[in-house]
Amino acid sequence: MSLPEPVIRPDAVDHYDRLLSSDALPSDSFCLTAVRGLGVDEALTRFGGIPRWREADLGETGVRSVNAYPDELLTVVAGEVSGWVLLAENNGWHGAKADVLQQLSRDTVVASAFWNVNFHSTLSLACGGELLGAFDFVIGTERPDALLPYLDGLAFDDPYRKCAESLAFVERVSGTRLTEEWATTPHQASAIVDLRRFLPKDPTVWLRSNEPELLDWAATASSDDVRAAAAETARAACAAVDIPAEATLDDVRRDYTRTLQLRWDRCAPPDPALDRIAQLQASVTRHRTEPAEERLAEKRAHARAAVIAARCDNPVDALAAARCNAVRAGRAR
Template sequence: MSDGAIAYYSRMLDEHALSEAACWTVIEPIGEPITIETVAQRLGAEPADIRERPWTAAYDEPGDVQVVHLAQAGAAVVMVEVNGFQGKAQIERLSEEARVHSAYWNVNAVSSLSCAAYGQLLVAFEGLFPDQRHGIDICALDEELDPLYVALHALHDDEGDSLWAVMMAIVERRTGIRFDEEWLSEDCPAILLPQTRRHRKAIEHGGFFDPELEAALWLASSTAYQAFTHDLVELLVEVGELADEPEIQPILECLAAEGPVGDQRYQPLEQFAARTGDDFENTSIAMPVRTSRTWRRMHAAWALQHALVPPAHTPRAVHSLLALRLILGDQWLPVRNRLRRHLLRTP
């Protein structure tokens, strides 16, 4: 994306007081054009309830009422919410027969960048933590995220672009639709969504990035899981370039001796993972981020820790798989198939 797009959104957010709390959502139909009336219905409102309202309407309504402004943008529909979050909360429903991108932030610096299609969440993450992703295709936005990493690295110096502006520029880059500043100068169609509105059952998802692989992981026998873990660890050491680290050789020896997951001999991994995290924070970041050696090492070390000293609430290496998926990007599929073979049931 261009620096001009980021600068445009930075200025617009500041000049129109949108940097505090807003949600910008673009709904692109797959097939026939979508209308603002259809979007209103998906949100639980009636088309007859659409009224022209000012952009300040959100601050004029009672606290339990959310205002969603809607605008037609060619075959697509855009949603703008001042101090709202329906684009984020209902992204899967909005993506029925459509692709949806949504950027959200609030006064507490909580934020989200998300993408869904055909009623399924592809990827979502907190803007401040773009590596902590969930969805069924966590690398769906990879090609657009480098400016976000740059902005995050500049935060500690109080420099760089607004994260919210970068997220909006990512949505524009993905959809080709710009937030038209002229929309803010006039009343636009909007709906009110009170807490008592007609609710539709939410589309449920498990937040997995690879449901089939993760299910097989949970259901694997102890023997299969041991073989899987051994291979996973070797892969993480390789892709993270960790083999020469003093903590790693004893770990590999323990694993070769069939030391069980959770063995005390794996405990040094906690400090090792923390050290690689510090290394990443204290060095300039390479772009694209996947080429950054410190970034890869940080994620590989963290994944090793979670594979061999897993937290009680996730005793299997689900989070380690997610980290490996992030590191590998387009190279994930053959590795995924290699790991999956350990979990195949045998007669």
């Protein structure tokens, strides 16, 4: 599969600098991903979103994400432009993750740009399910060969224009321009259902940091005893939320999706018809009100994930992952 020829427009960096300076685009934390030739529904599905879920513009999704804090609400806005789907995240980074780009780029091409207030940044190019290269444009790491045709003339030496240059990179790959009209118009919008929070890559790291005594015990106990402890952890987590100790990944996804649906609704922007004092009062009320149904759905997602974790082939990993999810179920506020 061939990569597209670079589309270099001389005004691209100035265009994005203007949008960022005017707050038409998020300047603090933003991720823009472009994928070629997919429908919006397919792009959202591959990305971890839910097609036909909601409609919103970038500004609204950013407000909902901030209103959710300290809870997590990752959101994406998706719309088609000239044969490419743009996936835009206000205060997100999902499109900067290697496995997401690999999944999204199956049989096609993907480019993404990401930065946040902590000076983390990435430009990425993926094709045919393979990440061809990634470049940290803030630190200025070595530029991968695959990205060079699209980076020609982008110096990334002006700290005030680096983010604009990163968006110009996505435009050069896709040939599509992210406009102010696109950014401020409602498109398909979704929470991102990322199940990795339930499936820690190395659960023993979590156990070592949080319950080192249990990890020490597991290192010397028999496999049967460790396996039994994992199963009991999962059983207790499920009993605490009145569900049977049996689960599939689809069960976890269903509960977590419900969590995010309720969180999205809870974190709506203030009614613009209200005066500032009334908006502030509404915000205080939202933060003080316990979202019981949302918390229960989240607890159940983690409890079911503990059941799945307890089946891991390695008994120590099974115990560690089960404990991780059981503790998170208990901490769901």
